Amino acid sequence: AETLRWARSADNLTMDPHSQNSGPTHVFNHQIYEPLIIRDVDGSLRPTLATEWGISEDDDTVWEFTLREGVVFHNGNDFTAEDVAFSIERAQKPTSNMKELVASIREVEVVDDHTVRFHTDGPDPILIDKLTNLFMMDREWAEENNATEPQNFDAGEEHFAARNANGTGPYVLQQRVPDSRNVATLFEDYWGRDEFPLDITEILYTPITAAPTRVAALLSGEVDFVQDVPVQDIARLEQTAGVRVTRGPENRTIFLGMNVGDDQITHGTAEGNPFASREVREAINMAVDREAIQQVVMRGESQPLGTLAPPFINGYQEWMGEYPEVDLDRALELMEEAGYGDGFQVTLHCPNDRYVNDEGICQAVVGMLGRIGITTSLESRSLSIHFPSISNLETDFYLLGWGVPTFDSQYVFDFLYHCRRDGKGSWNATRLCDDEIDAMIAEIAGEGDLDARNEKIAAVWERVQEGIYYIPIHVQTIARAMGDHLDIPVHPENDFWAKDVAVNR
Amino acid sequence: MTDAVLSVRNLVVEFPTRRGILRALDGISFDVGPGEILGVVGESGAGKSITGSAIIGLLDPPGRIAGGEIRLKGERIDNLPTERLNRIRGKRIGMVFQDPLTSLNPLFTVGQQLAETIQHHLRLGERESRQRAIDLLAEVGIPAPEARIDNYPHQFSGGMRQRVVIALALCAEPDFVIADEPTTALDVSVQAQVIQVFRRLCRERGTSAILITHDMGVIAEAADRVAVLYAGRIAEVGAVRDVLKRPLHPYTQGLMGSIPSLTGEGERLVQIPGAMPRLNAIPEGCAFNPRCPRVMDICRRERPPLIDADGACVTCWLYDERTEQPPAREAPAVGRPA
Amino acid sequence: MVGPAPADLVARREAASDSVVEVRGLVRDFDVSASWLHRTLSGEPRRVVKAVGGVSFDIRRGETLALVGESGSGKSTIAKMVVGLLPPTAGSIRIDGTDIWDPANAPKLRDLRRRFQMIFQDPFASLNPRWRVRDIIAEPLDVFGITRGRATRDRVGELLTTVKLTPEDGEKYPHQFSGGQRQRICIARALASEPEFLVCDEPTSALDVSVQAQILNLMRDLQDRLGLTYLFISHNLAVVRHMADRIGVLYLGGLAEVAPAKAMFRDPRHPYTRSLIDAIPDIDMTGRERTPITGEIPNPLDPPPGCTFHPRCPFARERCRREVPRAFAEASGALVACHGVEEGWVGQAPAGQKAV
């Protein structure tokens, strides 16, 4: 019996698998719930609850999945196609935070107990990529417990599924004390008992907000595995005997979002909305010294970037990643041209417990913008306030990171560039609402042919890169530290499955 | 005097303070014979209490005995270590303080406080101590002592409390008692009762005592001899009758004249001009010289020694043979103020 | 020195009746009951201290009336009521014919206030330690609008000289003075508004005898010079004897006897007065035995019925236990509240001889 004592900076927000589309929430839930497929460390797809999948040969708007047999939920119920249908429908409900991922699914057809078909609105060749975090729930359990709709997280709803879990995963939730303690133990009837090492029999997941305490906990041997290792401590940890550090780039870009759509900003004293002016945005883009951030704030643990697309994904092209030289004179000129020669004042909202040195990045940005006359006050807060405030459009200028679990550009477009409508654009707090762009995005969704699709993607990128709707900063490198009896590689999505971990004592 | 119960010689007490060393007592000498009650009078701040505290070794820190010696039945008791002192305190020297309200610990019953003292000094058992405590209370005139012994101090009246304090001071039958203004806090009518109890007990047990007070009436009534202190020095020591009726020292003379009398016809009181100097500003020579109506040159230069005159001792150059005008005892006739 | 009295003041003095102060049926109760809740639960009644119970006296112009009595007999309470610091429960106090506690007289009161002042027991506590002496003395001058600016300075200097201090002393703070000097500053302050009537509540009991003599002499001098009237309070009979023309003896809030000073010491009438005089320690070594009063002072919360002195009175009879004695005038001019004296069964024994 081996306990994995696992710590990171923030708690998972809820146990409800469809309520929050956020990394820390998914990572813990992955131990308890399972999607049809998962994305492996190398980026490939790995069968999980589905053993086979593919687009129907007859109809490119139909995806067919063969489900794994002999899978049971923690409550003993069998996992069947009914449950898949239920889970997808649940994820499409208005209170779901995963609805963009399944927006294209028109209908889920239960063929038999272990076969389902997803009918999409037009062809959706990358649908499979969107399902890697879409967890399967037990219909019966949800109905029994009045949990057929996802928890409305932003409204602070009391919800059974938020505190209890019934997945098919290798671990069963034993205890959840928000902010302090999550315990899960090995599920005896797990379908993969013989397939995986399953050396770890118990998971003890603790959020430790204070970075030094977190590192101290690892150094003193109180935890075995730490995520969100502060960059400044990597060197020290690497030199410590008995500690292993793994690192690698994450499939996630860090960027600044701006309110480009409204006529007037509310979190600042500017006349009108300076962000609505492309000149201003270009000036900002020129003023942000990405390399300095990389070197000092990130201590080299990042890769500066000029686009929202992480280099991992389909649709990324070299030219997009390039970013302008820092040119303050030109930037000032641009500000002048835009009519903001005297600058303006705005509040930058920033999380302080989500991304690597997020607060530090924001502070650095504040300084850099100061040089082109933009006075920025910084409000940094916990991700649990930051994220709702983004989805509620309560910010004009914010820092956000975006991972692309589908490894495809469309995911970025749907969430970050599409206007907030038709169940899309839910993380687009820029108020960007460009019918043309939306139409272009819609076309990608309907395109069955991959080459044609890629062309359309490139067109969108060209369009949005030109518009400078966001100020991309970098792709961050993530580091994990652990006792040397473990070897947990970095996953591009910062995912991790305890069932895969082999313990070498 | 070898038969003196207590003898004090050249006692000097000092307080190191922020502004230098303060001499609170400067060369005090006196004796107390067996069964004798010595009254100590003087103005506030003259050093009366310090004298008492010095004898029993309870000077408030940082006060210290800087010179002289104190002997109890011939045995030196200044500069004893605390454990030795503890065997003297209470057992051989009893002490009564001025304020009966604050002298008793409010959180213990009168009986507890009596019994613990008796137990400690006489090594009696609990029941005997208690019995003795009851007897003592009866002796000092507390009615129904069996009932009152378990009361707390605040349940007693002022006069009764002071009697309890006297009982406490006398419970180990000490050779010697120091009473520091034992009646100042009490009403006139009760004051008389307490003085009576005190005097009776001393007489009955043959205990010697020092009675510190600034009330001449109390001295007149209770003391055999009296010492007058002025600015930490002895002005005059003598039999009560002599000192009160025919004071020698000009200060004593003034003091006696300034007391309104019951028989006098409401005439002007004798008034000593000025006030007693602060201890850090005692003039050279005789401490009284700036206020003295009969001041001489020598008084401003030299400190007068303790001079035997007419059976009393006085520190005044007037009575020194070397001075030109040897005066006789005279009635208090310090000049009327201008 | 205090300047000559203004003409109108003199006129007023002449015009007014012989009494500066008339006190009639003065009563003061203090409610010291436990809380309402406590009383309700334990069924206790209200508890009231009758600090002063129906006291009447007059003070004639230029005279010194002394009040003596043991602690708690109500001396200070009377003093506070007389100067208007404490409202009486019943009775009236007239100063120059004006009832100072009658709300109708409130407008006149400001003017009246100038005419009476008080000297307190503790010279240490009665001067604001944070004020310079000159400001302390100038305060009444300012408040009553008597003088302004330079005139105030000069007047303060004068007053200081009057009490035998120097004008330069005005620059100092109270703590730089000795007790006797401080009491003199208090007197200077009291004199500032040129009062006619001074209430002195134990003005020397905090002082040493030698200093006491200075103050008592000063007070007498001032009286002679300014024609002041004193209500003099003390528990020291010798001091009272020295200062007073007439003496009132208080016992448990009631006047036992009021008599001319000499007469009282020569021939005390009330048994309590006798025992008080008996209890004075004999400094003159007349060989007189001191005879303390037996018993304790009764609890003012629960005073004995009838004559309050009866439990301690060697002459007490049945009537004393039942009936409260009323004051009656003796031939000698003394007012005595005692059944025994009235009925003649309290012996005429002179003080000093034990009368048991």
Place this chain on the structure above:
Amino acid sequence: MIAFVLRRLAQATLVLLIVGFVSFSMFRFIGDPINNMMGQEATLEQRAELARQLGLDQPFPVQFARFIARAATGDFGVSYRLGRPVMDLILERLPATLELALVSALLAFFVGVSLGVYTAIRPRGLASRFVMTASLVGVSLPTFLIGIGLIYVFAVELGWLPSFGRGQTVQIGGWSTGFLTQSGLASLVLPAITLALYQMTLIMRLVRAEMMEVLRSDYIKFARARGLPERRVNFRHALKNTMVPVITITGLQLGSIIAFAIVTETVFQWPGVGLLFITSVQFVDVPVMAAYLMLIGLVFVVINLVVDLLYYAVDPRLRVEGARGH
């Protein structure tokens, strides 16, 4: 005695009512409860309906009375952030905080009193001077720095003690205790010291000041003059008199330990109510804030009551004079 207790109870109730009022006002006026509960898409009718359900259309006093009535039964509503009944959240975390507070309080009290007595008896000794100076450093260092320092030295460099959390806990009924496991006890050490240090300093200085005052009093001088041995004078007479005021003030101080735990819990990631509260403040999670406020109020009132009774037991003057006297 009964009157005394009743009076105290009445006062306690008053205090709780005032605290309740503050909580309630917070509830009612900070943010819009309806917005918080319904999200933005709700229609006007839905809002009105919810307002009616919540009684928000009632007059203010009625709302307040209802709030108090519900609070009295432990119903503080649902946490905006965690979507669970606030009372459950608090009860879940209360054992952690109470155990930490208890250990700290005992530590602060016993060490504080002993040091206070020692420094009072030997005010000029070298050790006393050292302790006095050190104690000033103790109050001058923010708790969080002390916590970080302790973690760095004892957890990281020396590796003797755990740096965070409660360790292994054992569930006894509804109470999870860390007292019964070795890791639980080890985990307590650093946070308890951190939390106790400040209070300990205060208590020590208070005891010292009081004790020195008492040692100067006449009855102590008189006890010495009676020749009672030093130990008896110091530890029986002086200490008992010192404890009378010390009990009161110490009681209040210890009461605030629970509230002080906020910082310690943050530094040590101690899963108690303090940690819950600080997150709630960041979230403006009003129900939790309000409930925590009431909880602290209650703790204070209870401690105050106990202290008063203790006082009553120790000081005979109170017993005889009745509840209150002049």
Place this chain on the structure above:
Amino acid sequence: MDVREKLVQRLSRRIYAGWDSDLAHSFRSSPVTIIAALVALTIILAAIFAPWIAPQNPFDPRQLNLMDGFTPPGQENPFTGNTFLLGSDGQGRDVFSAILYGARVSLFVGFFAVLFSLVLGVTLGLIAGYVGGRADAVIMRIADVQLTFPVILVALLIFGVARGFLPPQHREAMAVYVLIVAIGLSDWVQYARTVRGATMVQKSREYVAAARLIGRSPFAIMSRHVLPNVTEPILVIATISLALAIIAEATLSFLGVGVPPTQPSLGTLIRFGQGFLFSGEWWILLFPSLTLLALALSVNLLGDWLREALNPRLR
């Protein structure tokens, strides 16, 4: 009278009794106090004159060069060639300048918080003590309730409330004032209680009766007579609570509810610095911590000395 009230009275009387002690002398004869005063004075002056002393304005983001980041004390930065006396932090802020400016914020908050609570507490205490009766009962009951909640808790609550009330764009600008009110509001009780006790003592003194005798109004008596006599305890409390307020501000900033990170106070600097506890950039944590300790300790020492010096019975 309530026993606790008696105690308060006694404490204040004890403090009061010291008005004529020789402050200057006791100051000169205590080397520790002199050092404390020097340290406190240096920090306070340095903070006040920070804009003239500090080589850099760390609150002005334009003056910061990110490339200066993490320069060890006294060493040259390899990119920019700049050196910093106490090193630079991760934002390229000169630690020395940041400390000066941070102390400025801390002291500003501390000073005004103390002033706020002082004015409030002294006024209420005077009224309670002098007027007595119902006013007293009401004020003291409120004080009881207030006492229930220690500084940090009250401050956090007020912060929470302010967050709920203030329009979002003003939160930043108001943070310092919210801090002042929050810390100040939680501290008035001490003043009120002490002043009330002292006032009750003073009220029974005869100089107050003398003032009443000549018809002075209660207001005049309170402000002209009583107030000057209760300044010592106020001074002592004010000194000690200045130290407390500075620490409270640091703690709040540490808990993340204080001043904005771009205008760090000492507490915020420490919060940043603690991230570098293990990484070798010790100066980012150490120097601000030392400054905070030195400031609080010296102010506390001064308060301690004042308390003893003003109490003649302790000497």
